[in-house]
Amino acid sequence: MTQAIKEENEYAAAFRALQETAERVAPAWVARLREQALARFEQVGFPTTSEEDWKYTNVAPIARASFAPTFDKTSDDLTPDALAAYTYAEAAQSRLVFVNGSYRAELSDLRELPAGAVIRNLADALTSEHEAILRAYLARAASIDESTDGFTALNTAFINDGAFVYLPKGAQLSAPLHLLFLANETNEQTAIFPRVLIVAESESAATIIESYEATDESVYFTNAVVEVFVGANARVTHYKVQRESDAAFHIATTQVELERDAHYDLTTITLGARLSRHGIHVKMAHAGASCAVDGLYLVGTGQHADTHSLIDHIAPHCTSRQLYKGILDGKSRAVFNGKVFVRRDAQQTDAQQTNKNLLLSTDARVDTKPQLEIFADDVKCAHGATVGQLEEEELFYLLSRGLHTELARNLLTYGFAEELVEKLKIESIKAQLDEAILNRLHARLEV
Amino acid sequence: MLEIRNLHATVEGKEILRGLDLTINKGEVHAIMGPNGSGKSTLAKVLAGHPAYVVTAGEVLYEGKNLLELEPDERARAGIFLAFQYPVEVPGVSNAQFLRLAYNEQRKYRGEEELDPLEFKDLLAERAKIVEMDAGLMSRSVNEGFSGGEKKRNEILQMAVLEPKLAVLDETDSGLDIDALRIVADGVNHLRTPENAIILVTHYQRLLNYIVPDFVHVLWRGRIVRSGGKELALELEAKGYDWLKEQGAEASESAVTVSAK
Ligand SMILES: Nc1ncnc2c1ncn2[C@@H]1O[C@H](COP(=O)(O)OP(=O)(O)O)[C@@H](O)[C@H]1O
Ligand SMILES: [Mg+2]
Numbered sequence: 001m002t003q004a005i006k007e008e009n010e011y012a013a014a015f016r017a018l019q020e021t022a023e024r025v026a027p028a029w030v031a032r033l034r035e036q037a038l039a040r041f042e043q044v045g046f047p048t049t050s051e052e053d054w055k056y057t058n059v060a061p062i063a064r065a066s067f068a069p070t071f072d073k074t075s076d077d078l079t080p081d082a083l084a085a086y087t088y089a090e091a092a093q094s095r096l097v098f099v100n101g102s103y104r105a106e107l108s109d110l111r112e113l114p115a116g117a118v119i120r121n122l123a124d125a126l127t128s129e130h131e132a133i134l135r136a137y138l139a140r141a142a143s144i145d146e147s148t149d150g151f152t153a154l155n156t157a158f159i160n161d162g163a164f165v166y167l168p169k170g171a172q173l174s175a176p177l178h179l180l181f182l183a184n185e186t187n188e189q190t191a192i193f194p195r196v197l198i199v200a201e202s203e204s205a206a207t208i209i210e211s212y213e214a215t216d217e218s219v220y221f222t223n224a225v226v227e228v229f230v231g232a233n234a235r236v237t238h239y240k241v242q243r244e245s246d247a248a249f250h251i252a253t254t255q256v257e258l259e260r261d262a263h264y265d266l267t268t269i270t271l272g273a274r275l276s277r278h279g280i281h282v283k284m285a286h287a288g289a290s291c292a293v294d295g296l297y298l299v300g301t302g303q304h305a306d307t308h309s310l311i312d313h314i315a316p317h318c319t320s321r322q323l324y325k326g327i328l329d330g331k332s333r334a335v336f337n338g339k340v341f342v343r344r345d346a347q348q349t350d351a352q353q354t355n356k357n358l359l360l361s362t363d364a365r366v367d368t369k370p371q372l373e374i375f376a377d378d379v380k381c382a383h384g385a386t387v388g389q390l391e392e393e394e395l396f397y398l399l400s401r402g403l404h405t406e407l408a409r410n411l412l413t414y415g416f417a418e419e420l421v422e423k424l425k426i427e428s429i430k431a432q433l434d435e436a437i438l439n440r441l442h443a444r445l446e447v
Numbered sequence: 448m449l450e451i452r453n454l455h456a457t458v459e460g461k462e463i464l465r466g467l468d469l470t471i472n473k474g475e476v477h478a479i480m481g482p483n484g485s486g487k488s489t490l491a492k493v494l495a496g497h498p499a500y501v502v503t504a505g506e507v508l509y510e511g512k513n514l515l516e517l518e519p520d521e522r523a524r525a526g527i528f529l530a531f532q533y534p535v536e537v538p539g540v541s542n543a544q545f546l547r548l549a550y551n552e553q554r555k556y557r558g559e560e561e562l563d564p565l566e567f568k569d570l571l572a573e574r575a576k577i578v579e580m581d582a583g584l585m586s587r588s589v590n591e592g593f594s595g596g597e598k599k600r601n602e603i604l605q606m607a608v609l610e611p612k613l614a615v616l617d618e619t620d621s622g623l624d625i626d627a628l629r630i631v632a633d634g635v636n637h638l639r640t641p642e643n644a645i646i647l648v649t650h651y652q653r654l655l656n657y658i659v660p661d662f663v664h665v666l667w668r669g670r671i672v673r674s675g676g677k678e679l680a681l682e683l684e685a686k687g688y689d690w691l692k693e694q695g696a697e698a699s700e701s702a703v704t705v706s707a708k
Contacts, residue, residue, distance in 0.1 A: 392498075397535040400495050401549040401605060402523035402556070411548065415539025415588070422539075 011191075012038065014068045015157055021071075026126050029135055030159065037144045037156035046150045053149075056335045056367050057277055057306040062249050067191035067221045069158050070100060076184055080107055083180070086213040088428040091178035096121070096163050098181045100220075101192040103161040112175045119177060122162035122195055133166055137199050141227040141255035141283070151251045155193045155225040162195030167204035167234070176207040176426060183213070183245060186220035194224040194252075198238075202231040202259070208238050209429065214245035214272070222273075224252040230262035232286075237265045239429060243436075244272035246302070253279040258289035258318075267424065268295035270305050271436050280309035282320070284346075290319040296420045296433070298440055301330030301363075308337045311353070313346040313376075322353040325420050327413060328364035329440065335367045342374040342381060349376060353383040358390070358416045360409075414438070448473045448644050449514075449613055454505035455669075456493050463489040465669035466505070471613070474641040478655055478680060479648045481666035482688050487648045488532050490666070491617040495529040496522050509613070523549075524556040526612030530602035530619050532648075537589035542601065545589050546571060546608050553609060574607040578634040595622040603634045610638070615646045620654040632657030652684040665691055 015038050019031060026034075046063040047054040078099060087095060096119065097107035103121035110119055118130055126134055138159070142152050163179045181194045200206055212222060222244060230236045244250045250273040258264055270276060282291050297305040311320045326334045336355045357366045368385040390412045398408035417437055424430045449471040456464040463486045471477055481487055492500045494507070496519035507514040514522065537545065543564075550570075551561040562570065571585065578600045590598050599619050606614055616635065620628055635658050639645060647658060655663070655677060663679040664671045665688070673679065673691055683691075 393535050394537050396495075396497055396519060397531070397537065398545070398549075399519040400497075400523055400529055400531075401545070401609065402520055402552040403548055404520055404552065405518075407548065407552070408520070411540050411545070412537070415537060418539030418588075 010066060010068050011041070011154060011157070018069070018071065018158060018160060026123075027131060027135075030126055033139055033144065034157050034159060037139075037148075037153045037159075040144050040148050041150050041153035041157055044148075044150045044153065053308065053337075056333075057275070057304065059249075059251070059275070059277075061275065062221055062251070065219075065221070066189055068189055069191045069193055071102065071160065078104070078107060078184060080109070083107060083182070086180055086182060086211065088176070088178055088209060088426065090426050090428055091176045091209060094119075094173070094175045095178040095180060098161060098163075098179075098194060099184050100186060100190060101161060101181070101194060114171055114174060116168045117171045117173065118164065118166040120164055122164040122197060123160045125164040130164070130166060133199060134164065134197065137227065137229055138197055139227075141229065141257050141281070142225050142253060151223050152225055152253055155195060155223050158193040159195055160193075162197070165196070165198040165200075165206070165208065167200045167206055169201045169231075170203040171201070172204060173206040176209055178209045178211065181210070181212045181222070181224070182215065183218075183220050183222070183248065184215045186214070186216075186218050186245075188219045190220035192220060192222045194222065194226075196224070196226040198226070198228045198236065200228075200230050200234040200236050203233050204231065205235045206237070207426070208236065209241065209426070210239065211241040212244050212250060212272070214243070214248060217245045217247055219247045220245065221249045222251065224250075226252070226254045228254065228256040228264065230256070230258050230264050230289075232259040233261045234259070235263045235265075237425070238267070239424075239426065240266065240268040240278070241429065241432070242268070242270045242272055242276060242278070244276070246272060246274060248273045250276040252277070254281070256280075256282040256291070258282065258284050258286065258291065260286040261288035262286070263289070264291040266291070266293045267420075268307070269429070269433055270295065270297035270299070270307075273305070274302060275304045277306040277308070280307070281312065282310070283312045283314065284318040284320070285314040287315045287317045289315070292321040294322065294420060294423060295324045296417055297324075297326045297334055298417070298437065299326070299328055299332040299334060300440060301332060304333045304335075306335035306337075308335075310339045310341065311351065313340070313342045313349045313351060316345060316347045316349070318346065319350040320352070323420065324355045325417060326355070326357040326366060327360065327417060327437075327440075328357065328366060329360040331361070331363040333365050336385070337369045337371070338383075339371045339373065340381065340383065342372075342376050342379050344375045346376045347378045349379040349381065351379070351381045351383075355385040356416075357385075357387040358413060359387060360389075360413065448510060450508040452506050454490075454493070454507060455503045456489060457501050457503055458489060458499055462503070463669050464493065467666075467670055469664065469671060471644050471646065473612070473644050475662065476639065476645045476647060476658060476660045478660040478663045479646060479666050480650055480663060480680065480683060482650070485666045486669045487666055488617055489669075491529055491532075491615045491646075491648060494522075494527060494615055495519055520552075523609075524553055528606055528609055528611030528614045530599075530606060530614065530616040532617040532621070534590050534598040534602055536591045536593075538591050540589050541586055542589050543568070543571060543585040546605065549605070550608050571608065575604060577607045577637050578603045579630050580604050596624070596627040599623060599631060600627065600634075603631050607634060607638055610643075612643050613646070614638075614643065615648065617648045618650070619647075620649050620651060628654065629657060652680045655680045667691060
């Protein structure tokens with residue numbers, strides 16, 4: 001406990017520095033929001049495993065470490081060329097880059113931007129003509145109240161640089177927008193607080209790739225909060241690619257609100273970090289909304305990946321689809337906790353949730369808990385989870401055609417992931433994932 | 448090419464093969480017939496090396512070497528091929544990719560250059576013609592959502608690609624309509640050479656009108672109780688298996704088994 005208090009004090013010190021020395025004076029409501037958030041963090045601290053939601057994921061190493069945010073912008077000599085390994089060809093001219101949490105205009109590229117759309121650094125937007133939109137939406141889905149967890153509170157206390165994406169009515173992004181959060185020259189003190197706000201008004205459409213990358217394998221702490229508002233009949237396709245350093249901590253939450261007939265499609269790809277936790281909350285409070293929330297986690301020795309999702313059917317005639325697949329190798333651990341709520345008024349809900357896990361080693365462990373809570377009576381819902389090894393008959397079939405055991409096992413593992421890979425609509429993400437899977441399998445061959 | 452002597456095998460502790468003898472030379476086609484449950488698929492699985500089927504006695508020599516000490520993949524690379532009675536679906540693995548990997552494993556084994564996807568595509572297109580296989584099935588996952596007939600044809604396509612020395616076709620004919628049967632049979636005949644051998648497991652004489660065997664054997668209760676030429680199949684069709692069962696019982700009493708010459 002003394003550890004935790006010391007830690008909170010270190011964050012508090014960094015907080016004062018932010019409030020007093022930020023380049024631009026943020027509007028008073030932002031300063032207040034930060035104050036409230038810090039107060040909330042100081043009240044709840046980091047969650048512990050005695051809380052049901054954090055039973056399997058112990059964040060004590062984060063609480064014990066001496067992390068603090070940095071607001072130092074130009075301590076490196078990164079060039080756009082140096083980013084090639086972290087970028088996507090499809091988003092070559094529509095990219096916002098953040099290094100250790102700070103926005104880097106010279107690394108970003110926004111040439112491909114339709115008229116009316118606003119894509120810019122959140123800190124800049126706070127003091128711009130878009131302030132009113134921010135005020136209406138920022139910390140609305142990820143609000144600060146008596147249910148906010150310590151991580152969301154801490155992120156909100158440090159709201160500064162981040163991505164602000166605003167699509168007015170009918171605006172369509174012609175290319176995917178890439179939000180790159182890069183960790184560079186980090187050390188055991190580096191805490192990074194990515195913040196993303198996406199407001200897609202009615203009839204608009206966008207594809208957004210949110211990715212987390214690292215230039216080396218050092219320890220640092222990412223604590224991200226992403227809020228997405230999808231207006232009536234608008235469509236947002238969202239990819240979250242987590243390729244943090246294998247020594248990093250990655251805690252993220254994605255909070256989504258859907259309007260009438262809105263469509264939201266999220267695919268998460270979890271490859272990196274020593275400890276990662278992704279919280280997802282999709283709120284469907286208006287009729288006719290639909291969402292697809294899919295993900296793949298691929299973890300090996302020393303990694304722990306936790307996904308907690310809540311799909312909340314509040315209004316009638318909404319559809320949700322969820323497919324999460326996990327491949328666990330070596331001494332690794334995964335947690336999947338997926339709640340689907342179907343509230344009393346949510347008649348004609350069509351909800352499906354599936355979690356499938358493939359254990360490649362006897363040391364790997366997964367805790368999966370799909371939960372369906374239905375309070376409406378006229379609904380179509382299904383859910384299920386599986387945990388298993390490679391199918392012996394499939395393996396024998398491949399062996400009987402002359403494939404070596406390793407190749408056969410790898411091919412089946414790849415096949416297991418393929419159901420998700422083939423859904424990806426962006427070729428370079430597909431290629432990147434293919435490579436990650438093959439690398440992971442290759443690494444396995446060397447064992 | 449293949450010599451099976453006094454083969455005993457169990458599955459889940461139950462003895463299924465009980466002293467089976469069979470000799471096969473290159474260039475020959477042997478049909479194995481017999482009632483359901485007599486052990487035909489068990490023999491096929493034992494030859495392919497399925498881990499659930501345990502050999503408890505006897506020996507199997509393939510090209511003069513002990514087949515039983517080879518792993519399933521080694522057997523395949525050495526030229527043994529089993530067309531499964533129930534081909535397995537492999538989700539997420541494309542048929543073309545799978546075939547290329549399997550083909551290249553054999554090439555590597557023989558010390559030949561591997562084919563790249565483009566080169567392989569040509570080869571595959573040519574072999575697919577042998578079984579009149581729809582190109583659309585190549586990019587689909589192996590056997591996933593294939594009809595029964597498509598699965599069986601896919602087995603023969605794999606055979607056409609891998610060109611095994613010894614192919615065991617386990618009821619490749621069952622579930623096929625007459626057109627599909629003719630296509631599959633033509634495919635097999637096309638692949639029949641003086642250098643390879645084929646074991647055809649079937650319980651219908653029908654297939655043997657299209658693929659004419661050199662020998663027909665009757666498997667009953669885990670042994671071959673009768674062997675003969677292609678006329679034996681016709682006799683079986685006319686008389687059923689019952690008359691053989693009596694002989695089989697006699698044979699087991701006197702511990703005599705009949706094997707192919
Ligand atoms: N994997 C298995 N597990 C349990 N019993 C099996 C298995 N495979 C075959 N058997 C049993 O072995 C006997 C012979 O089966 P099989 O070889 O499939 O016969 P056939 O192919 O001649 O119809 C049957 O009694 C069958 O139930
Ligand atoms: Mg059978």
